[in-house]
Amino acid sequence: MKYISKELNDWAVNKIKTEYLEDVSLLIGHKHWKIKPDGDEVAFNFFIPETDHGYNLSQTFIINEIGYDLFPMSWERVEGLANINETLTTCLADGVILYARSEEDKQRFINLQKKLAENLTNPEFTYVKGLEKINIAMDLYKNMLFDSSLSKVRKASGYLAGYLAQAIATFNGTYFRRGPEDQLTILNNLQHTPKDFTSLYQRIVSAVTLEETKNLCYQMIKVTRDFFSQRSPKKEKQTVEYNFEDLADWYEEGTYTFRRIYYYCDQKDVFNSFAWAYNFQQEFDYLEEEFGMKKMDLIGTFDISDLSALRKRAKEIEHYIVSIIKEHGVVIQEFDNIEEFLMNN
Structure with a gap:
């Protein structure tokens, strides 16, 4: 069969120059994913519009039973390809510049290809x-x-x-x-x-x-x-400074949830013990990340037939959090009665 990629590329470039000279930044070609009978010549693939009017260049048509799609991709979308945000990586990586409005547009595309290559080696x-x-x-x-x-x-x-x-x-x-x-x-x-x-x-x-x-x-x-x-990239350990006053603030509010758990465990209230335990577990997971603390598994100790293990673990976690706060010289705002609070505030 006669391959017409060159003729179509020439047609597209001419159309841009005569009808969209200031509206299209680039015309990009590609070998596509053609089956063997249709050859592997570089044919137009997509174009990058510069103006809203430029999008009108988009066309789909059939010639000799072969479908063609001249479609637009914004610069933002092509930048997304460089960051591997889509499955069309090949459109950028293997793209061939068939037309460039300016040297700056051409270089911008080439730089995005370089950025993609660098990303793939990182x-x-x-x-x-x-x-x-x-x-x-x-x-x-x-x-x-x-x-x-x-x-x-x-x-x-x-x-x-x-x-x-x-x-x-x-x-x-x-x-x-x-x-x-x-x-x-x-x-x-x-x-x-x-x-x-x-x-x-x-x-x-x-x-x-x-x-x-x-x-x-x-x-x-x-x-x-x-x-x-099993293959998470190893990162160099960085020195992180944690604000343990924020941890004290968290504890001063969170202490009541500990109280709730102790109460419902003592009452053998399975549902409410479970409800507060799984909610509190989310908080502990946050503390592990935010303050570099050790694993605090509360919900794993939940046993519907015996809530004592959950209560005991909650008490251990509370003591651990308090010890971390005190180790870093932070004072927990805690008062024995209302009179003491009013005296100090």
């Missing part, structure tokens, strides 16, 4: 971006659990597997140049891939029931999360 950056894609897959899984349509679950499983595959590729400092095509082959050739991931991916393709598909998706998420948790 282990901390690719790790975080990988986690973002895992989180998207987890959201898909949560919704999938409540769906009874095999069609919808299959679609969701494909996207879920795709996002996890992108997370792994990103971790390896690369991306899928042909989108969803041949991902198994590419994954098998990466330096770091979760054990059994590609076999699970293959099994998702051949799954025939809802439960099988959902179970395989769970397993894919688990092996990917385990893979990432």
Whole structure:
């Protein structure tokens, strides 16, 4: 067949020069994801509009049974590609400048390509971006659990597997140049891939029931999360100065929740003991991060048949928090009675 990429590129450039000279910054070409019969020539892919009028250049059409899409991407969106915010990384990484309104526009695009390349070689950056894609897959899984349509679950499983595959590729400092095509082959050739991931991916393709598909998706998420948790980039420890007066403020307010827990445990009130314990656990998790404190697991000791362990653990945690405050020379505003409070305020 006759390849017409050059003719179409010339047409697009001419159209910009004659109708959108001040409205389009760049025209970017790409080899696309064509099948073999349609060749691999660079053809126009997207353009970056400079004005609102520039968006009117957008067109879709069919020539000789091949569909073409000349679509716009704002500078902001292309900057997002440099930060690996989308799945279209290849549009920037492998983009070819077919037309530039100015040298400044051309250099801006080239700088974004360099920024993308730098990001892909930054282990901390690719790790975080990988986690973002895992989180998207987890959201898909949560919704999938409540769906009874095999069609919808299959679609969701494909996207879920795709996002996890992108997370792994990103971790390896690369991306899928042909989108969803041949991902198994590419994954098998990466330096770091979760054990059994590609076999699970293959099994998702051949799954025939809802439960099988959902179970395989769970397993894919688990092996990917385990893979990432074992490879968290090591950061140099930095000296952090904590404001323990803020911790004292927290305790002065939070002490009443301790009182509630002691009371409901003594009353053998299971529900209210549980309710305040899980709420307080969120606070303890916050304190661990905010003040560099040790793990304070309260809710893990909850036992419906015996609340004494929960009460005991709450008391241990309270003593620990008070000791940290006092160790750092902070005074807890505590009074025995109203008269003492009024005397000092």
